[in-house]
Amino acid sequence: MLNDPRSHGLWEMTAPPAPKTSTLSGTREADVVIVGGGFTGFSAALHLVERGAKVVVLEGKEIGFGGSGRNVGLVNAGMWVMPDDLPGVLGEVYGDRLLEALGNAPRVVFDLVEKHGMDCEAMPVGTLHCAVGRAGLEELGARAEQWARRGAPVTLLDAAETARKVGTNAYTGSLLDMRAGTIQPLGYVRGLATAAIAAGAEAYTSSPVIGAERAGSRWTVKTDRGAVTANWVIVATNAYTVSPWAEVRSEIVHLPYFNFATAPLSPELQAKILPGRQGAWDTEEVLSSYRFDKRGRLVFGSVGALRGTGISVHKAWARRALKRLFPEIGDVTFEAEWYGKIGMTADNLPRFHRLAPNVIGFSGYNGRGIAPGTVFGKTLARHICGEISEAELPLPVTDPVAQSFRPVREAYYELGAQIAHFARDRF
Incomplete structure (x- = not known):
């Protein structure tokens, strides 16, 4: 996207086109304005318009530009935190609610794909x-x-x-x-956007929000060329948050993650590697992940950023690691390479924030954005429409708390991944 082949890689090469959108110009009135055109934003939009709300989505760049269009595409249940540990962190009530919501979240994703006929390579095979x-x-x-x-x-x-x-x-x-499976993530977020727009939502791209003001019970959210006035604002920008709600970004540490996609493997190799087409990842601290796309490309990824010296270091490691795991694969050719930023919170759990009266949002998905983003978007819609109260949400209301030494830690993760990959799988 934006003429950067390392932003979305294979997913941009193979996803169906995004629905046609334009830049916001002039003023609009709505019940809800949603800032961010990813999984959470368009899930909220779809479920809001299905409930009769008038919705405007504002995306600063393109649909799925942030983490939604860049990730591995694993549709996982739960979070990184052990199930038994959640009640201890969140309390019994919220711990059990979050386990139920996220344990069932992949089914919500795959049901939406089927209901709206989304072209996104959904594979609910575990x-x-x-x-x-x-x-x-x-x-x-x-x-x-x-x-x-x-x-x-x-x-x-x-x-x-x-x-x-x-x-x-x-x-x-x-x-x-x-419960889990894989999906073409950019195809899925474009599918959500297409469904939401078809149901009546308005969506504007290349429309970054530069400010928000409240007058009475209404908010006016401003862009360079226009504004939307609404009763509610959903902030759905997560790891790619910029102003005017920079406090969301302050509590998130960026963990870079890259992927390489091979050329389609031979039928013999496809029959041997992940024959059931499950997505896979390991328990290493600097983990690896891999899955197939529908044409038989093996998508292989790990922690790190594909920029500067990281490009050559991570690519060389990926080739070595693939040959160690699957010796028959030989010297692979990569057709695409890309990376993005995972938003990590201090305890590896997502957050629900009331940033101001009627300004709300979930964030901090810790590498589990597809299913939680979808479910939390639906949850925001149900809350705004009065189906569930704030006290009935799967997470408590918290204020954003900035993580200390965030820039230093982010630089450490990027450099540390290079050091780890330079040394690993050499012998």
Whole structure:
């Protein structure tokens, strides 16, 4: 996007076109103005207009420009935090609500895809969280037990079954989660936008918000060339937040994440590697992830930014790592490369903020944006329409709290990923 092939890579090459939009010019009236054209923003828009609300979406650049259009495309259930730990962090009431909402979130995504006929390569066939070493297997064993106790369709696989499911002997086991799956993320967010616009929402791109003012019970949200006046404002910008709600960005540390897409693999390799087409990732601290697209390209990613020296370091590591995992793959050709920024909070949990009267939003998805963003967008719509009160939301109301030494930590993550990948898989 914006003439940058490393922003959205394969997803921009293969996604269906975005719905036609224009830059906001002049003034508009609405019930709700949504700032941010990603999973949360367009899910909220779709569910609001289905409930009869008049909605305007303002996107600063293009639909799916932020994390929504850049990620791996794993549609996961839950968060990184262990299920049993959530009540201790959020309290019993909110912990249980969040587990229920996010445990069922992938189903919401795949149901929306089917309902609206979205062209986004949806594969609801599960995911594989792969254990590295004994410690990784113990972690997955605990996670499996905690989810199974809650009735989730998860199975802890041994090393042999994992090797058959993944196509490598590199792992000591894996956790198969049949709630989850994969999707073409840019195709999905464009599908949400198309559905929302068809249902009656207005959407404007290249329309960055520069200010917001309140007069009585109404907000006027301003861009360079126009303004929208509405009763409610949803801030749905997450890791790519800029003014006027910069406090959302202040509580998020950017963790860069890149992906490479191979040329389509041979039918023989496709039959061996991830034959069930589950998406996979591992338990390493500097983790790796991989999945196929519909044409048989293997999308392989890890922590790091594809800029400066990171381009050559990460690309060389990706080739070495793929050959270690799948020796038969040989010297691969990459057709696309891209990276984005994951918004990490201090406790790896999302936030719900009331930034001002009738200015609300969820943020801090910690690399789990697809399913939570979709569900939280729907939740915001239900709340604004009076179906659920603030006290019934899956997260408590909190104020943004800036993380200390944020720029230093972000630089450390980017450099640390380069050091890790320069040293790994060389022998």
